[in-house]
Amino acid sequence: MTMDAERPGMPPWAAERDARMKGTVQPSFSDHDMVVPDMVQTFVAYFYRHIREKNVFEILSMYETSFHKLTERYFKASPWPPVQAIAPLVDNDHVFCLLYKEMYYRHLYAKNTPSLEQRCESWDNYCALFGVILHGNVNMQLPNLWLWDMVDEFIYQFQSFCQYRGKLSTKTAEELELLKRCDQVWNVLGVLNYLQALHDKSNIDATLEKERSGEEIFSQNEGYDYNQSNVLRLLGYFGMTGLLRVHCLIGDYHGALKAIDSIDLDKPGLFTKVTPCYISSMYYVGFSYLMTHRYLDAIRIFNHILQYINRAKQYHIRSPSYEQILKKNEQLFALLAICLSLCPQPKLLDDTVHTALREKYSDKISKMSNGEESVFDELFSYACPKFITPCPPSFDDPSYNYNQEAYRLQLKCFLAEVRQLRHLPTVRSFLKLYTTISVAKLATFLEMEPVALRTILLCLKQKTRQLQWNGGPSALDGDWTSAGDIDFYINGEMIHVIDNKIQRQYGDYFCNHILKSERIMADLQKLPELL
Amino acid sequence: MEQIITCGADRYNPELLPKLEAHVEEQVQSQTYNLEANLCLLRLYQFYPERGNARVLSQVLLKGLMQLPNPDCDLYLHLVPERVQQEEPFSTILNLASMLNGARFREFWQAYGPAAEMLDSVPGFKEGVRSYIMHVVGSTYQNVPSNVIEEVMGLASAEVPAFIASQPGLTVNGDLLQLPANEDNHPVAKNSVESISFHQIVPCLALGLS
Structure with missing residues (x-):
């Protein structure tokens, strides 16, 4: 692999690679065999006009609704028309063509399995698009949702390429040869550098700082500013959440949380206004906390976002991302179940979340609390992100499947921690019964040597100490705190137990039931009128 | 850097x-x-x-x-x-x-x-690890038997007195070693008291008005 530092901009190797590939791969379509339906022609022309006229609301409605309607009607199984077929309708506008291709490839990835050539073309298109945005003077106003989707899709395609590259055994010799030449396509450094460059160039850190001190308005206007384009600023903002995700995918959880230093997670901000961004960011933040053993923080984040999804999902039933939202919702519950089994703190949960969690997972939580490792394995594997191996596979041994490698490593690290905690629930449940008990007596109950028990007690004390975020500028900040439902200390031979009584909070419960009973009474009173 | x-x-x-x-x-x-x-x-x-x-x-x-x-x-x-x-x-x-x-x-x-x-x-690895172990022991015990210290610190019994002398705040208390007090080895019960905010009961109060 060459050491050329990747810098954003049109990659110099792209043209050369294309020339090499032309001879071997047949283009999948030509301009002539594609008739663009009238409705699609009209769509493209209007879409172009609205983008030129910076009509954000129209752009959003065409992007969110019309595009999907036309897809349903004409392109359910086939790709949208190639860019050559629509270019004449839009004065061959360079930037519009790049945007069109962005949507074209996104649709293609969603409906078909892209070929290597298409993957390369989509990468080149992102390079060109980000290049224009970073170095050109773009004056567009685009909907935030689209800009978020752009970053999200960019990382998804990167992830997809890593998966594709990792499976060598099913590829022909010819494909392998081509793949070897594509070592710069969807390269991890390239991806990270683009996200970082968008973030740096957008100066978003300074904007957010000014917003904090009240000098500038940013999230209140959802980042729109009629004097300047929102594109770079917003891509810079979403670049941070993108970095959060990429760092998570390679197993760098510290780097993941650090990437969003400039965002105040505890306050509403731009990220809370773009629903898929909100859900995705909280998922990765919570997951990073989980993997760094900060279960209290993970529970807080998961509880918060699950409450939000519960309220917000009804508004997204018709949205194309609805399925995604439901999937993430289920994964978040699974992660929350894991956290609660490792750190039994149900009082941190909101009532609705707690009830839903009990319905879905009470069985599994009790199994996990008894140390059944297979259940941890099952839930982790279901709910974890699709980890990637960021370096190219070794082409000398194509029979090896590299895709499992990254996932197995993270699973192994996670289960190692689970194993450390394995004995603790039993000891804890015994301690709960006493205010004082001698080490020797407890050891007899547990059928173990006092020496071994002392080790477990040290472990129990150590593992119930957790860093907990306590209001600080960075998500990495935190104070050490005791996370157990009981605490204890040892004085010589004697264990002293302090019960942190978890009192159920009845306020909300009674308020809800008063309201409910009142509603029922009102309905009953209406009954005679109906009869 | x-x-x-x-x-x-x-x-x-x-x-x-x-x-x-x-x-x-x-x-x-x-x-x-x-x-x-x-x-x-x-x-x-x-x-x-x-x-x-x-x-x-x-x-x-x-x-x-x-x-x-x-x-x-x-x-x-x-x-x-x-x-x-x-x-x-x-x-x-x-x-x-x-x-x-x-x-x-x-x-x-x-x-x-x-x-x-x-x-x-x-350099400093052994000392670093010992200070971590001391931290764990110090947060669990108020008074620790000296044979436990010997064991967790990997010391021979002859080395124990020198080790104790090197640790600030450790005092010998018969067979036991007294550790400095901190909030971990003197935990206090955190009893949560429920407080109901006005905000929470507003919907119920509103019922009376309708």
């Missing part, structure tokens, strides 16, 4: 590898520590496995262990491929890490002997 790492895209620049490796050596020799720089280095090893340096990696992991109870070593291990973790000396380090994490200190000292050459090549 801090500046090179935090400024923008340079964080991902492979040209930095030699500098970062030199910086690890510097941390080892001067007994300093830089988590961000080390993570940056391990990320680059992950991207360019052929450039990995076993000696540097083992130093980073040991420096990470010295930061316990902070999980720095765990953060590093998430970035080290499994097949590397299975090789020596990493499997030994992994084992030691697991013992320290699980407070299995007696086992740790038994395993220390055979690996002493590698472990002692990082």
Whole structure:
């Protein structure tokens, strides 16, 4: 692999690679065999006009609704028309063509399995698009949702390429040869550098700082500013959440949380206004906390976002991302179940979340609390992100499947921690019964040597100490705190137990039931009128 | 160094590898520590496995262990491929890490002997680990039997008095050693009291008006 530092901009190797590939791969379509339906022609022309006229609301409605309607009607199984077929309708506008291709490839990835050539073309298109945005003077106003989707899709395609590259055994010799030449396509450094460059160039850190001190308005206007384009600023903002995700995918959880230093997670901000961004960011933040053993923080984040999804999902039933939202919702519950089994703190949960969690997972939580490792394995594997191996596979041994490698490593690290905690629930449940008990007596109950028990007690004390975020500028900040439902200390031979009584909070419960009973009474009173 | 790492895209620049490796050596020799720089280095090893340096990696992991109870070593291990973790000396380090994490200190000292050459090549390693163990013991015990100290610190009985003298705040109390008081070994019950905010009952109050 060459050491050329990747810098954003049109990659110099792209043209050369294309020339090499032309001879071997047949283009999948030509301009002539594609008739663009009238409705699609009209769509493209209007879409172009609205983008030129910076009509954000129209752009959003065409992007969110019309595009999907036309897809349903004409392109359910086939790709949208190639860019050559629509270019004449839009004065061959360079930037519009790049945007069109962005949507074209996104649709293609969603409906078909892209070929290597298409993957390369989509990468080149992102390079060109980000290049224009970073170095050109773009004056567009685009909907935030689209800009978020752009970053999200960019990382998804990167992830997809890593998966594709990792499976060598099913590829022909010819494909392998081509793949070897594509070592710069969807390269991890390239991806990270683009996200970082968008973030740096957008100066978003300074904007957010000014917003904090009240000098500038940013999230209140959802980042729109009629004097300047929102594109770079917003891509810079979403670049941070993108970095959060990429760092998570390679197993760098510290780097993941650090990437969003400039965002105040505890306050509403731009990220809370773009629903898929909100859900995705909280998922990765919570997951990073989980993997760094900060279960209290993970529970807080998961509880918060699950409450939000519960309220917000009804508004997204018709949205194309609805399925995604439901999937993430289920994964978040699974992660929350894991956290609660490792750190039994149900009082941190909101009532609705707690009830839903009990319905879905009470069985599994009790199994996990008894140390059944297979259940941890099952839930982790279901709910974890699709980890990637960021370096190219070794082409000398194509029979090896590299895709499992990254996932197995993270699973192994996670289960190692689970194993450390394995004995603790039993000891804890015994301690709960006493205010004082001698080490020797407890050891007899547990059928173990006092020496071994002392080790477990040290472990129990150590593992119930957790860093907990306590209001600080960075998500990495935190104070050490005791996370157990009981605490204890040892004085010589004697264990002293302090019960942190978890009192159920009845306020909300009674308020809800008063309201409910009142509603029922009102309905009953209406009954005679109906009869 | 801090500046090179935090400024923008340079964080991902492979040209930095030699500098970062030199910086690890510097941390080892001067007994300093830089988590961000080390993570940056391990990320680059992950991207360019052929450039990995076993000696540097083992130093980073040991420096990470010295930061316990902070999980720095765990953060590093998430970035080290499994097949590397299975090789020596990493499997030994992994084992030691697991013992320290699980407070299995007696086992740790038994395993220390055979690996002493590698472990002692990082100045301050033994002291770093002992101060972590002292922290764990100090948060669990108010008074600890001196034979327990002997065991968890991996000391011979003759070495105990000298060790006690070296620890500020430790006082001998018959067979027991009294540890300095802190909020962990003097925990107080956190009894939650429910407070109901006006906001919570507004909907119920509104019923009376309608």
